[in-house]
Each structure stands twice: as structure tokens, then as C-alpha cells.
Amino acid sequence: MSICFDKIRIGNLRVKDRAILATYELEVDGVRKEYDLIEVYEESIRDIRGIEEIAALISIVPAINYTLFAKEIDIEFPIHELDLKFFMDMSEITARDIFVNRIVKRTGLIKDEFIPDPESLRPEDASPKAEVNAKIGSTVLDYSGDELKCGVMVSGGKDSLLSFMLLKEAGCEVHPFFFNESGRHWHVSLKAYRYFRAEEPRTSRVWSNVDRLFNFIESNMRILVKDFRKKTKEIYPIRLFWFEHWAFSFLPIMMRRGIGNIIFGNEYDDPSSVSSYFKGIKHYNAVYDQSQDFEDYMTNWFKERGLGIKQWSPIRSISGLIVQRILYRRYKDIMKLQMSCHTPRYASGELRPCGSCYKCIGIRIFLLANGIDPKIIGYGDELSDIVEHVEAGKYRLDEDELEHSLYLISERL
Template sequence: MSATDIREQNQETELPDVLQVFDRLEMGPVKLEGRRLVAPYRLIIGEKVEQTELICTYEEKVFDPRSPESHNLAAMIAAQVALNYGLFCREIVLYGLFDKTDRRFLREMAENTAREIYVKKFLEPNPFLIGDAVGLPAVKPKAFLRARLVFPDRARHNHLASWKTDPGRYCVLSSGGKDSLLSFGLLYEVGKDVHSIFVNESGRHWFTALNAYRHFRDNVPNTARVWINADRFFSWMLRRMPFIRSDFAGVRADEYPIRLWTVAVFLFGVLPLVRKRGIGRLIIGDEFDTSRRVTTRGIRHYDGLFDQSIWFDAVLSRYFQRKGWALTQFSVLRPLSELLIEKILAKRYPHLQEHQTSCHAAHKADERIRPCGKCEKCRRIVGMLLAMGEDPSRCGYTADQTTQCLKALFEKGAYTQATAEAGQLFYLLARSDRVSVPEEIAATAKPYPEILKLRFDAQVSPIDGIPEDLRADLYRICLEYADGAVERQGTKWQPVEVFSHAGMQAAYRFESKTDAGEQEKTAAPPATFYWGELCWPDAAARLDIVDTALLPVGAVEQHGPHLPLDTDAFDAEYLARKVADGCSEPKPLVLPLIAYGVSYHHEAFKGTISINNETLANLVYDVGISLAKNGIQKLVIINGHGGNAPSLNFAAQRINQDARIFVCVDTGETSDVDVDGLIETPNDVHAGEIETSTSLAIRPELVRMDRLQMEVPEFTSRYLDFTSKRGVAWYAHTHKISASGVMGDPTRATVEKGEKMWELMISNLVAFVDQIKSMTLKEIYQKRY
């Protein structure tokens, strides 16, 4: 980053106001029919209100207008286009049935898209911009998302039915391009039940898919088409942006003026058919180089390709899991370069390659769609086909177009920037007898041999990035055309033997194990997720699909004259079980309770049983190490007693040090700030308003209401207050502070407060555990989207 860039960021930390041109964008409520959804969109600018509609139409009935599940799915389909406008609106209002998983997904993707659009459309050259929007500064605000996302109906509909699917059924999101054609060819050849679903974009963009769609419609079972007017919606929005030139439709460019969240528009559009057909795997066609993380003028981003990256696959697969949809998304082409994809498609599946149209400026001629022969994509396709000894005329290029594409290729390059893939392409062309390459290019062309190999990379193309039952068959076919396989080790590519690689046997993290010879799941694991109730074969089945465990730790100690001695132990186990029950499938495992804790400070009161710090720390450490040996990668210790915290934190550090797994301790941190807002009593830390309320909510029969007494501790120094934000951690024997053992005011406790407290504690921990459960350790350590 240059000194100028640094000054820009130091001088301005907020996004320029020139971009915030709309007061509000409103979507919905969606009007639903069996084969169609219509989503009203309203754009408010001052006193002016303009309206259009987003429409999605199907060739068969996919919605039940009486079903909340259909309305929820329709709302999510309709909301996707709105995520492109978070930079430009003060508010985006989404009416409809959105549950908490939907709302979190939409907010995260809106923020991510806002950052990508700011960098790719405003910091980089954009021929569509005019006025003050040209040459904006590079800034790093706290959030790139300017719009406040509002969900007016968000308080309802959080319990929607899950989907029943079959992982042996595949949807290929089809477009007529080389990636989706090759994905279909590979899966069909290895005997999978493949459904090619095309999204019919309004306008000329549908031309790119038309040749392939007609072939599939007439020759391939299970082909389907979805019509959506998203292109018209995007153009409608562009005409209302003052910083976009009015003649944008006539400008020849290889990128769209303003939008980067587009694949998801089509992907969500096919989900009603996926649900109806019970499809369990959703295939998008993206290769190695679409997963990129780069820095532009100090801002880290995904190079405008997030919705084509492996991180997008992970985000969508997690979203589907949280929804209970039993659906996973991935690409079977991640280890392949664009050049290798074209090679395999042309040589193994020429009957599919003849329908390839990768040009977005294609036109009709003789009842076929023909490429323009002028754009960057056309010159790349022609160059790759010639480099592989193939004939570009097979997919519609004329001899004149081939000549012009080659000329432009050598003058302008294969890509907008120099890449290893471009270098390898020129190297192959320079060695070809069929192509006349300018001397200056031929003289400098050098090979990049990894481009024509399967490239495995732990982050962007892991060998276990597709389910186990696909790996051997698909990698075997690809290796017939690749020049071997390599794996990234540090900064270098090293040769690798694919079929003896440990990753070939590794579990696919988004699914339970499948039998490579069967197109169905193995026997379902036992219904219980309580570790102690499992037989060892059942434990093995569970550990194959989940690597997260909850360990409740409590105490047996006095809780004033009115609460039972096992309050901390019972509450810790109750919370752990409720959290696991609230998580999405596969649910985390709940370990047996460790009931005894560090309670020496309560020993003046009969009934207290205490163990020392070393005993508790060593016990938890031993349990953690044993869990790691069983395959647990994430351990959440749910602590019901504050006195345990130092020992548990020490044990967590030791487990992490020796087993290198994720370990955390929650002693209320995820909810304390919320719970404190519900009570009236300061220094309420033991057997007072909080613990009495929570006990009344779940075990009222054990609360001795006739013995309630208030004893709120007061101290000379405010730094000693237990609930002070500036308080220090300190220790004392309880009887020196309270004669009854109570530190708080149980007389203010109510069932209603207790129920709200449990709701807060459970929901916050569910949100946290559900997040880490579906993440790899690398993703926990560093945010990927």
C-alpha cells in the first residue's frame, strides 16, 4: 500500500455520501402462486416513490400458497437482488417470513457485497461511472453496509419444517458455459441422478444458455428451466443511479456496471425445484482461480468473485444446514484451471462442448445462438480450443471470428491482468503448428506446468472438498487429461499421489458419510446426542458427523436457605442440553456433567462439597485430551459456577496447547449483559434475584419461598463491587460477606424473569455453538467472509 493510500485512509474513515442516493428500498410481501412468485419492490427517494416487480416463474407447481415454508423460501428468493444496494440506501426493508437464520445470512452477505462493490466498482476503473463517484478514496469504515436492514415480520415464523432430500440426487446450476457442461458430463458419466436446471434470465443474457438448454430439454431427462426478470430489475435500478451514465446499455464491457451478488439470485431461484425433487447436492461450476483473497489499496476482499468461491460454497452449505434443509453446495471443478476444464470438456464430451456459449454478447443466427467473437471471453475460448488442438467452429465461431479473436488475444492479452494461466496459454499456442504466434510473444512464452495439473490447496481446493463417494471416480477421469497432480506446500507446488492421499478418506464436513456404491445415506445415527447414553458403535456414528462437544461443569454448594445445593450443577447440565437441542443438525454432543467444583469459599455452610483447583483443572484437562483422541475439534465448557472459572480457563489453555483443538469457557459471558438488564439488584451474584428466578422457571417445587431473604452486599470501594464494569477479581469466604449465604435479593425473583433469562442464555449460546460447529479450525482463527 502506498503512502498516498495510507493518508487517504487516515483522513477519511467513512464512505462518501455521494453513494447514498436512495432513502429506502422495500421488498414484499411476496404474492405467491403455485408456479410463480411476484415480489413488489418500492424505491423511495425523498417524496418520490417508484415501483417495479421481481418475478420468478416455474414450469411446474413448486409452491403451496398456504404453507409458511413456501412463503419463507419465496421471500428469500426475492430478497437476493436487494443485497446489491447496501451501499446506496439508508434503509432496506424486507417484508415476509424470515427466521433468525435468514436474517443473519442476509445481513452478512449484504455487508460482504457492499465491500466488494465499493472496491471493484468504485476503486477500480469502471467505464459506467460519471460525476463525483469517479475516483473515490480508499477508506476502511467500521462497516461498508450503509443500509439498515429491517425485517418487519421478524418476530414470527422461527419454526419451519426441514427438507427431506437424497444426496444421490444432484442439481447442476446450468448456464450453457463450460463449467456447468463439464460438471454435468462428469456426474452423468459416473452414474449420478443429475438434474440440469437452467435459469432463464430476461433479455439477451438468456442467449448464453439457449443452445445448451434446447439440447438438454430434448435429450436429457430431469431438465428444467426457471424464468426470472432479475436483469430487468438490475437495469431498472441502474437508471435511477445518478452516478451511472444514461447510455450504459450501449457500452461494451465484460463486467456489469453495479452488481456482484448475482449467482445467489439464480441459486435461490432453483431451490423450489430442489426441494420438490428431494435433491441433496447443489453443484455450481467454479474452478480453482475463482477463490481469491486479494488486497486493493489496503482493503482485503474477494476480487469480486465471492459468489463463485469455495467460501461461498461453505456459507451456503452452513445456511442450508441451519435451516434443516439437508442440502450441500459445492463445485466438482475446484482443483481444475479454466484451461484444463476446456480441455476435458472438448476432448471427452464434444457432444456437450458444441453447445458451449460463454459470450454475454451472443446473438441469434440460423436458429442458433452465435458468439460475438469480439469480447474477452470469446478470445479466451478460441485461444484455449486452438491450444488444445480443437476446432472453435464446433461451438459456433466462424473462421473470421477465430482470426480476429487470435489477433485480439495477442494484442490485448487473454485476461485483464497477467496470470500463470495466461502464460501457459501463450506457451501452448507458441508450440502449436496450427497458430502463428508473434515472435515477441513466442520468444518470451514460458510454461506454467501446474496449470494443466490437478491443483490441491488446503484453502481453495482441498482434496476432500467434495463428498467421499465422488472423489475416486471424478479424479480418475480428470487425471486422464491432466499432467498429474500437485499440492501446495508453503509457496510451492509439490507432486502428489492422489489415490494414496490421506484426504481421500477424510470425511466431507458438510454431510454424514455416504457409501460410494449407494446413492443414499448410511444408517441414521441414534437420535440421542447425550454422550453417556450412546453405545460405542453409536458414538462412532455420531463422531463421524460432528466434531463439537459441550461439557457442563457445576458445583454442589449452599445457595442460601431457599435454593437446592445442586443449583449450579443442575443449571449447567440443563443449559447444555437445551443448547444442543436448539442447534441445527448434526447436533453437538453433550458430555456427562462434572457436578463438583471449587467451592471452598462456601464451606462454612453445611452441604457444600468442594474440590481443589488442581483437581478440577486436571480432570477437565484429561477429559479434553480424551475428547480430542475421539475426534472432537471444538469443546465448549459450560460453567455453572463462577468459582470454577480460573481452573477451567487454565485447563482450556492446557488442552489447546497439547491437543491443538478449539476450547472455550462460558461462565455467562454470552448472556450476562442481557440478563443484567432484566434485574433490579446490584451485586446480585449468588442465590439472589437471578438464580432464584431461573430456578422458579424450571424447578419451582424446590424453591423454599417461605425462606426468602434479601442480603445485598455493599463495599467501601466501588472497585470491589461484583457487578461493576471497573471491578477487580477478588476472593473471600462467603460467610464474611453474608450470614445467610445470599448475595442479592431473591425477593425480587419471578417466574417471568427466569423464563426470559433462560431464553436469552439458550438462544445466545445456540447462535454461538451453531456457528463454530460448522466451521473448520482455520475458519475459527480467521474470518473468511
């Protein structure tokens, strides 16, 4: 059994002038441990209509990742019935994705005794185990956003940078949104954030310690190997569902400004755009919250919930290879802000990509295939280690796109 917690409680919801807080409590064998989720805003949010409901939404999302590992999850503040439906729907999908892609498909982060025999799996093995107890009592929201106003989740990666620039060129009122996690991951976005803060007056940032909350929960999971955080920076051991926490965190700002679209830079090349099956278990290759199925779900859910917001991606129809090409040819100065790396490092006081993680290998392949000087965004132009990574299968590209990219590289040699 993979049960790690007798109970997870989410309670003590607090809305301050410029902050939202909620307490997560883990209970295991009678021992309780607490950690506060904190979201901090650059402007006052307390007077926004429906802020208590939005705060509740923000606060419950992290727990979606752990319904496979808890006997009970108690949500101790009122939520709307559609909030509970969202929680249950996402828990069902996320549990299957975690079970298949983080447990059965070995990552080296789960203890062997908790990894089941793939030949004896049943679909119900991947279902959430937690009994979810929630108080239904929240109010209906009534918000309608302007269809020409777009909040773009900007991370510093090629996809979000291109999404922002395309919408800006198309004439939309574009608001760059930066989700400032409390840990080192924020460094990846810092170069882009500093530029946008100086050049784009609508830039907004929300600071959050959700990354530390995830680490707190996972450090108390008995199924994980010792020192799991030191094993790899390529993947997280358990959590898979967090992008909608980012989106919900910006709802107060969107509602203040009348924004009608939440934009993520999700491109075409993800094989997870459609679902897969493993031993009869439907899953999304660990990236459901980047799929078009998810965008469609959220747009419909927002409408039902009384939030006139659409969630979508302007680059859904183009591959990563083409995203990189357009960004270089059309918005070269913006491309210089690009940081697509899991483990960047400081060199001579400047943050540089590591060059060897899965993300970096993919980006370097795209740069070389498009005839773009890799030095523009901090890479070398050597080929030998790329060949080694490809031969070892250490990349995350669609096979057709990889083949096309390698062909283009060979034509340039």
C-alpha cells in the first residue's frame, strides 16, 4: 500500500490586505505536522468581490497531488460544489498520472517495495484512495472578463515569451504574470521578470511558498527514497498538478483588471496532447495540465463557476522547433531573455543554462536545427554531447520532431 497519511487537513483560511494563507496539517500515526501555504500580492486584494471563494480555490489545489496517498482529506472551510467537482475530477486524473508515470514507470525516487508488478495492475489501483470531506457553502461568483485582455503566465521559456509577443502584436491588452516561487526555481524567470518589470507596466508578480509546501509534504512520505531531492532535478518525485494553482493565484489580479483570458504557452509537440493507456489505465504522460483537454475543461469550468475567463494557448498548433524559429526571427531581442533549463548555474555573476538537462538538450537541438547561434542564450555550439544524449535516449521530444531536427542539423554541417 502507498498510503502515507492518515489525514491531510486544509484549514485556517485567512485573507489579508495583500496576502492569502491556509494551513496544511499532516497526520500520521497520531503525529501532526503543520505548514502554512502563503500567497503574497503587490497590491491590495481584500476588497475584491468573491475573494474568500478565490482564496479557497487557491488553497486546495496542492492537495490534488496526494489523494492517492491519504486515507482522508478534510477541507475545513466552505467551498462551492463546483470547486469540489474540480477537486475530485483533477484528483482522479492526477492520481492515474502519478501512479503510472511516477510509481510504476520507475524514476529511482520510489522505494522498490512500493512499486507494484506491472503485470498484475488493475485500473482501480490508480484511483484516489482519500475520502474527501468538504463543507459546501460557498457563493456563486459573477465575473465577466474582457475578451481582448490577456493574462500571460510568463516563465522565461520560449513558449511563454512567444505567446506574449504574438498576442501583443495582434493588438490584445497583454498582462505579463510571473509566479514567484520561494525557492531557486524563481531564478529561471528572473532575467525575463526584470526586463518586463522595466518595459511592460502591466507586469504583475505573485510570491508563493507552494514549492516549499510540496517539499514539506513529500519529505513526510514514507514511499520516497532517502535524500530524494538530491537524486535528480529533472522531475519531481510525486507532484504533477500545479499550473492551475498558478492560474488561480492570479484570479484576484484578473478580476481587478477585467481580464478575460488566462494564457499558458503550451505547444503542439507534446505527445500528451492526447491521452494514453497503460494496462488499461488512462493517463496523460505526466503533463495533463498542459494538454488541450485540460484547457477545454478549465474554460468550461470557469463558465459554470461564474467566471468569464477562457484558458488557452496561442501556440497550440505549432511545434517547439517552430516556436524557437519564430521567436528568433521575429522577436530576437526578446529571445535573449530565454531561459529553458531545470538546473541553471551562476557563472561570472550571470545565470546560465546547464546545457545538459532534458530541457537544455531539446533547446540546443532546436537552435542548431534552425541555424541559430546557441551563444545568444548562453549555450556552447558543440555537438558531441548532444549526440551522446540522443543515443542514450536522454531527451523529451516527439520522435518525428527529433528526426526532422536532426535532419536539419545534418544539412547545415
